[in-house]
Amino acid sequence: MSADALPAAALADLRAAIGPAHVLTGDVLAGSDGDAWLLDRRRRYVGRAAAVLRPASTAEVAAVLRIASAHRLPVVPQGGNTGLVGGSTPDESGHELLLSLRRLDTVRAVDAANLTMTLEAGCILQTAQQAARDAGLLLPLSLAAEGSCTVGGNLASNAGGVQVLRYGNARELCLGLEVVTPSGEVWDGLRGLRKDNTGYDLRDLYIGSEGTLGVITAAVLRLHPPPRGVATALAGCDSAEAALALLHRALAGSGGALTAFEVMNAASIALVARHLPPAVPSGLLDPSTSASPWTVLLETSDASDAALARDTLEAVLAEALDDGLTRDVRVAQSLSQSQAFWRLRESIPLAQAADGLNIKHDIALPVSRIPAFIAQADAAVQALVPGARPIDFGHWGDGNLHYNVMAPAGVSPADFLARWETPINTRIYDLLHPFGGSISAEHGIGRLKRDELAARHDPVALGLMRRVKRVLDPLGIMNPGRVLGSIG
């Protein structure tokens, strides 16, 4: 679109470095093909690019960054472009180079005896999961976008997902990185070591930095033996406090075996019932159970024994029933029933999308404070907008809530958003502070929450981050304006 924003010399250098066919400019970027690169997943940001660059190797990425540095051209790294905070699409200026990592998609090695795999940043997460499975192992990173997100993007944003409780975030699953610096140096940190105390932890500095410090081109990921047995259950709870008590019961009773603890409020399930009725397990909304204000999806797994995972889960739930923590339990009796339980959970965002726009929050709290926070948040939302509907679900085991707010019945979602998004965000983020909570649990900062971060984060921490940014990206060419604002 804006090849004229590119100096001719830079364009020539880029074409020479990675091949003219992989430097896309002008008309090529128009239309729906361009959308894949220029429009963010939530359709909040539509950008333009001076060029889309598609290098095929680490050396080509390094060449691109040397050219960008020489010409002081801003670079936006992009994997699957599935981020939710506007971190991976170019801005509207038309001056930014979009650096797609998608052609770096080789699984370089699986070392089954080290329980690791080495792969390039552009690998689709699902492809990586399959490569692990082919070696008889489990790559436990799992999230809704896994069919199109890339491992590099997962690491750049420290992705979470549905198995964090047991296996950790993307950060905990990464042992080594290969990174290209803004000046085009290549750091080869592709070590598959569980322990390595040799200087500063650069790996964790790049993980979660959202492409603002350099470009992750490859990684060593930690794999796990696959569980032989998995058990899934739904449990209804009368209060958030009861759901929290159930979490602790499940943790204490199953140790590392608890893989997931997802909580959904009644409004979430009602929304699925309205828009995607087949996704609600039969009987869940029977009169006897429909009154459960909270529904918990629990999953346990066991390495050695298919039956043991279910025994463990049933024992935990039986005790919880006796003690009144839950009053309605159903343990999946088959794989298809287990999948049906998960479909309910995964249908919530789809049902929300079908219902129209809503005000989203991806927040984290100390697990112990979740019930108190929800009570205050619900009251605050009602005080602002009587009848607004909190669609409250999330990874309680990790303290991560997706506390989304929908318009009151009969109010246009668009009008609701236009009028209330900022006041409700402000109120929710204000509430988080005394609870020691976070405005971004797993989605990151990008452009969407940059100003909130600047306004709300510890000022000393922000100062340290700005210093790190300045020294690792002195020209300020890496994904500028994302995460941190102008760093002067």
Added chain:
Amino acid sequence: MSADALPAAALADLRAAIGPAHVLTGDVLAGSDGDAWLLDRRRRYVGRAAAVLRPASTAEVAAVLRIASAHRLPVVPQGGNTGLVGGSTPDESGHELLLSLRRLDTVRAVDAANLTMTLEAGCILQTAQQAARDAGLLLPLSLAAEGSCTVGGNLASNAGGVQVLRYGNARELCLGLEVVTPSGEVWDGLRGLRKDNTGYDLRDLYIGSEGTLGVITAAVLRLHPPPRGVATALAGCDSAEAALALLHRALAGSGGALTAFEVMNAASIALVARHLPPAVPSGLLDPSTSASPWTVLLETSDASDAALARDTLEAVLAEALDDGLTRDVRVAQSLSQSQAFWRLRESIPLAQAADGLNIKHDIALPVSRIPAFIAQADAAVQALVPGARPIDFGHWGDGNLHYNVMAPAGVSPADFLARWETPINTRIYDLLHPFGGSISAEHGIGRLKRDELAARHDPVALGLMRRVKRVLDPLGIMNPGRVLGSIG
């Protein structure tokens, strides 16, 4: 000793900031009291200090660092002074300020429902473990020095220990930090969140930085429900390959339940038998078993059931016996037998000390490469010094070997060290490189391995570390010369 190295104005400021009784200079530092601060654990470094400073609070630490910055005085932070690489004792110049964190020893809070505790850096690890236990929870960080090391030192050095396989290093056990910067700012990052994607990961930058970027004054640590059952076993293996196969069998058969997998070569056990015979479990050196070249200590734990941990371990070992991975198994039948198995493992360093000086290595490898590395290392050592005795033990589950080399029988350990320490170190570190290994798995760099790091580490990574050091400690006053050399 060297109060004269301190400008009078600085001394007066320090006394005013933390009280004259806590600014120790001159004769107070002589003799054995001084040794506790000035002599490192391995007795390789004896330093002098311009003063020993004992602040009692984060605010006092900040005041000390503001004064040190104003006068450009170097500062050496110290916890329990149990480090093994000379990172926490002052150098011989007499110009350095020793900043003891020991008076910051409050457990500020245990949040049982969030599975976290917040505590100050000077807390002794064992005290922290006990505080967790008092709340019915487990702080799984555990290492030989736990009776005298501090939590702040554990974090500054990213300590490992004997339960890393299941619970991770100190890094993985830390959710939040409070840090004082060299200029005396306080970053309050004491958040107890499992997910928090709000900008760069400063926490992991300070963890493992060995006091060279700032001073950790407090932390939020992750706790776990305590296991209800623990089972321990010893298994004899005929080869390193068989021990590795046993590791994978145990991981696959017990999942997250495998807490420890420690391997000892026959020379390690013979050394314990010689110097600390009661520490060798009875029967272990019977003729029928004494030929096992490798002895493995395995431990499993189970959250829900005391018997299950043993069932799991016995099932794994029974299968391993059938398949010839091990030929000699003993499962502890009581807590005291389990403790006896651990005593054997923990007696190896003591037996080494009793035997005299030796050449120590704290190295890490991809787990899959351990047998090949050991074969090459043994051959290389024999080629250099026929008859030298590798005392080879370590946390194989984490790829961490303590590959120590003792003098051939009849050779004076001191002479052996003087002649062979450098050539053997060089040979071992040279060998590590093609295996993708690390010269420091868990002890860190400090002064001992600083030059090796500079010579052997990825040059791009070293350049990035130096830049981070320069921007976070622009005056170069934080533990100068440790980890990185002069950063100019």
